Amino acid sequence: MWKKWLSFRHYRLVRGPLTYNQDGLATKHNCDFIHDPRFAGAYQRGKETGSWRGAEIHWRAYVACWAAERACGIAGDFVECGVNKGGLARTVMEYVDFAHLPKTFFLLDTFSGLVEKYISPQEQKEGILPGGYEECHEHVLQVFSKFGNVKIIRGAVPETLELVNSRKVAYLSLDMNCTEPEIAAAEFFWDKMEKGAMVLIDDYGWKGHIVQKKAFDDFACRKQAQLLSLPTGQGLIIK
Template sequence: MSDQQILQLPLKVEVKFPLADGRTLVQGPLTYNSDGLATRHNCDFIKDPAFAAAYRVGASGGRADLHIEWRVHVALWVAGQAAQLEGDFVECGVNTGILSGAIMSALDFSKWPDRKFYLLDTFAGIPEEQITAAERTAGVSGMNRKYQDSDLYAAVQQKFAPWPSAVVVRGRVPDTLSAIKSTRVSYASIDMNVVEPEIAAGEFLWPLLVPGGFVLLDDYGWAAHVNQKHAWDEFARRHGISILALPTGQGLWMKPR
């Protein structure tokens, strides 16, 4: 994906407000209109050559029509903060490795040979037995249509081969959590689309997270994943933390210092 392709978002959409029904949602011209987020706010980060290069690495192997620049921007910021702490990185729910690929590229992970980046995924979609009746009602089971690439595991192994500290683990969470051999984690991304493995990962990672360590939740604000939001809110209550809801649909929490 070229820098020019990345910038081909509908940046000049003119919308007249108020609408006939009185709504004044976003007063254009829009600067960003993708991935469920329409805004007139500044998003100059998209034009940054360093961001474009990292995004290009992350997006490789993924859908050409997928534009999640702002989500990647958030992940890069969080990872950059976590990199200043001691601890390994973890991603539960990798798929083609968009976030993790961008992060490893942007942070030049090769300069930290002793810092692991664990990448856990079934590489075959959401395990049907982990989808609850409520999640099926919300349409989560149908999301497995997106995960039909039988060669995904091999492709991800190849994608992350340039970084010896990347540890690609195939299998379902929580069964594979034991593959994480870290005693300290400073960054985790969780994106598994259903409650059971996500909360299991959260509980496993809690004692490993260093003070000030971050956990980025990919699905927290999306309507189809409201069951995950409720489960994470309960997790936050148990552990005495709060979750920041982001307009990208992500959620972010930090282990207290």
């Protein structure tokens, strides 16, 4: 009887213990990457920034690390649009030992939350609102102060895109929680990306971000690129 009740309530039981249950994703499958010393150390550096507000995002962070490592072998710099306190970028940099790579990591953000003029009416109806994040510019400057190959650019995308003075981009991470700046960034950097370059879209599959998903589906179609939807809620394009 209780199984039928759970099914009626739109729950499904999984046989056996869960190996992973966080960040909107639950599974009984193998996730031993969490215990890999290299990843665990990198994740801890990211967690220490305070970006995730007490949440755990191991699998999302692992996807970013995987994409970043692939991008290390591609000509071009790294760009992250939507940084907050720097947790994901710090994780990635630790994982690939970015300090010793002949690349620059550009970090673009307002460092104070979303800008109202870039949030569409439909997105506002979905609950995406201006602000939403505490002021963190000085904090981010401190987090990355020891890295000589990081450039922190404050301001709203797309207004700041021209400040990225890179001819080639190998890794592009997008996490700005609204459509217009993310599509603008994807369009701006696409022609600077060579075959094999990575575009990681953090909000692609998340509830409340359907406007972004549809916009990136259209973007991928126009660019004749395949967009992989991941169970983490992320989307991934390998050019």
